Amino acid sequence: MHDTATPTIDYARYDRIRPIRWTGEVLELLDQRRLPFEVDYLACTTSDEVATAIHALAVRGAPAIGIAAAWGTVLAARGVDAADGATALATIEPALHRLNAARPTAVNLAWALARMRRALEAAGSDWREVLEREAHAIETEDLAANRRMGELGASLIAPGSGVLTHCNTGSLATAGFGTALGVIRAGVAQGRIGKVFADETRPWMQGSRLTVWELQQDGIDATLIADAAASHLIKDGQVDWVVVGADRICANGDVANKIGTYQLAISARHHGKKFMVVAPSSTVDMDTASGDLIEIEERDPSELLGVSGSRTVADGIHAWNPVFDVTPAALIDAIVTEKGIVEQPDEDSMRAMFG
Template sequence: MATPDNDGVRAVIWADDRLRLLDQRLLPAQTAWIEATTAAKVADAIRDMVVRGAPAIGIAAAYGAVLAARACGPDREALMRELDRLAAARPTAVNLGWAIARQRRLVEESVGDATPALLAEAVAIHEADLSANRRMGELGGALVETGDVLTHCNTGSLATGGYGTALGVIRSAYADGRIGRVYADETRPWLQGSRLTAWELIHDGIPVSLLCEGAAASLLASGRVSWVIVGADRIAANGDVANKIGTYSLAVLARHHDVRFMVVAPTSTIDMATPDGAAIPIEERPEEELLSFAGKAVAAAGASAWNPVFDVTPADLIDAIVTEVGVVEHPGLAGMHELMGQRA
């Protein structure tokens, strides 16, 4: 049964001075929690996809800094090494480096035990993300007319502090009666769409239909979809967007079929120090993720694989970037600078 605001899922929980992470590798078959007791375990959880989604990664890392401070005590050099370990866990999601930079600054400014200040900052990052997601839901939801939408990967409560980025917009628009059905790409090879997005939406009572990425063109040609709504792992200063592999092809298809394309992400995902998409580091993961499934080989013996996790969607294919401080339509360098000026 849906909660009043269609938001009944949490994946990162700090309680009783402990960090609990919902193991998203096991969903939907099993709901299991990992208790991360050290910064190293948090870094491993980020790297191994226990926790994923740029905002959730940043939140988990912020709490990881608390665990590091608790373990390192007065040894500031050891603490800084632990923060470096956390920051290096995954290279593309800018929220990770952003959160660790905030915690690192607190360590540098603190006198004595930095743990209380780091915990307060982690909680603030967590709460601000949830608040930002609700605001983005309102702003993005207002752009959606009555109809169905298509989304890619998982951008909901599982990928954030709660409510979600692109799924936050979908939740808001659904609550307002603007969306009848959500179409969700399977999102290969980790199947975040089928395992996670479908699970979240069903959990909260929102109608969802899965499709493989190869069916997206036919769906968009059918006229049933008014918007493609996705999240982001990093947005460059000119509005180019790095997101889950397959996002770029969706943007090309959407433009061809006159379907509007929306990117939803907090301003913490915007990296004004990165001039454009060509400067965004793109993570490549092991070949085995494509060559096997659930531990069983599915490819012909001897085949190799290319497994980039993200691609870059050029700004000129994006109709709107929605953040917690405002919306940039037809994004470009001027619009992004104006937006970040509002944030400041």
């Protein structure tokens, strides 16, 4: 039995950042490429501008990508003259395909677009209002789910524990509060987490640019480490839990997440430490049997050849730049969603939770 009788979390203190803002006319996306030194919002007035922002990593994190795509659908419908939702859908379908192609690995993107399609197909003459309400619901439900996951995941962590997180899974990657970082926020607020470590997460440096900045906004002290220092840190006994997010969770419990996740799971298991995956149920893909079937996105190799626009590698050197890896379910101690906790995930336990 997990301890759920926990102190109330002060969300005014631990949930301050919003990366996505809908004004009623424009979708404003916090440009995460400019953080931590510039807090600047991109103003998107078309669905193609949203797709470009997703592909360029101006907006990133599986839940945030899905939310942005939902609002992108609303923008795609601007100017469409249709008597009902089904007619409007036929008109904007090419724009939805372009949104879906922006990031193929994150299942939340396709999930959000499918949900928007269903809402539109069933809508009558009020289809514009229906579409906007659905996008708003996707966003507000994600925030509620994150707060629920934070409490559930924190309940697994013994007081005073050290945790290590990878990439950025916080407010910047979601509607707010975060997935894995939401667990860390809840754990700190409840006194369960005594020390937080974040790795850099090369080559886009989401850990060093985003995660430690986010935690700093909340007054949470975090120690940054090089990616290559993680196994040494875990061996040194300073980490009790590795807590990460997910871009896709398969029917057997395999998890696709930011490249570098798999090696953390191996190291945690080797040193007898725990490994937790935190993601909304929209990230669970019961139609994909295992991680072997996941398309692993590869980005421009040039991202590895320099830092902040300055080349650091000799001319003529080739690079390989996969964005994600797959962690087998056998290395995962717990998958936490808003629906509950799946411990020691496998095909049977995943089916029992998610159908």
